Structure formats: C-alpha cells, structure tokens
Amino acid sequence: DAGITQSPRYKITETGRQVTLMCHQTWSHSYMFWYRQDLGHGLRLIYYSAAADITDKGEVPDGYVVSRSKTENFPLTLESATRSQTSVYFCASSESPYRTPGGGYTFGSGTRLTVV
C-alpha cells in the first residue's frame, strides 16, 4: 500500500533492552523524520535524514540511533531503553521543499512505546 507505515503499533519493553521502531514510506520522499510526542511537550524532533546515508540529530537525540541504508526505510533504535523513553513515536516524510512548498509533510500512524 502507498503511504508511510510504522511498526509495531504498540510495544512494551523492559528497561535496558534494545528496541527498534520501523518506518517505511513508498513515495520515494527524500526527507524522513522521527518525532516523539509527550504530554506538555508536543512533538519533538529526534533525528532526521535528508537522503540515504545522510542523517542528523534533532532536538532530543540522546539514547537513540538511526540509520538509512535505503531511501524508503528509516528505523529508530533505542540502544538501552529507559522509562523516560516511554512515549508515542511518529515517523514523517516529505519530498524536497524546493519542489513542493512545505514539502508535503506526512506522518505515520505512530508507535506507542512503554518501557517498564
């Protein structure tokens, strides 16, 4: 199906475990982003990527790792999960802003992660 999909939808993990959240888009958008959403903070940027093999830190990158070996995939890994990483994680993609004003930012359905 066309669009942007995230998996899993829900995840419960234990403190200290490694967990990977998946994001896949079928539009061949250049740009992909990971945000977390917490009460009182809104959406905060964790990492973003301008193209395959090009990634950069956002506002809250500590404790997270990303990779982008293929344009369509942008997994987010929590190397050693902590309770403070309990959150809802949203992946987003956009095409080049030089082609489309605002880049047509679109969000995936989100992953609700609970660290116990």
Added chain:
Amino acid sequence: GQNIDQPTEMTATEGAIVQINCTYQTSGFNGLFWYQQHAGEAPTFLSYNVLDGLEEKGRFSSFLSRSKGYSYLLLKELQMKDSASYLCAFYILTGGGNKLTFGTGTQLKVEL
C-alpha cells in the same frame, strides 16, 4: 532561541466559530503549518502559510503575519468531529533539510 506558543485548551459550541491563536519566535522562518490530531491518531495536515494573509480551505482558514510572529486557525460551523488537538508548527528550510518545530497543541472541545 526558538519558541512557539498556543493555548492549551479551548471549548466552543457546535455550529459556532472558533479562532486558535499561535505566536512564535524564531531566527529562521519559511512557513507555518497547522495540523489536526485526534486522540490516538497521527497529525493530519490542515494548512500551510508562507506569505502574510489568509488562506481559506472550506470550513478552515489560516492567517499569518510574519512581522508579528502570529498565526491563527479559524474553524467555522463547528462540528462535534472537530474536537481534536490543533498543532501549530513553523517550518525552517536548512542545508540539512526542512524541519518543523511544533507548539504543544490546543485541545479543542466542541459541545452541543
């Protein structure tokens, strides 16, 4: 620094008009987005303003004043399904990409 503010909660009556304000401070600015987010769902795009003025799209309109760092979202003929969180975000085009900085959202409750 960068900052973006919007009211936490608003309540309005079905059929009425409501205006949700957003103020921002940033050294770089390329545009402003409004998103709607229902509980447990992803944000969905409502509008994008890059120039000063009003953009109208059906029951929704968005206004931008870049000199004042101010935007508002106007919702007309409110319906119960409009109960949601409304997110304001400014957009910066950088060498590394295009990034959105979000406000904390305004929770709108539409009552009978």
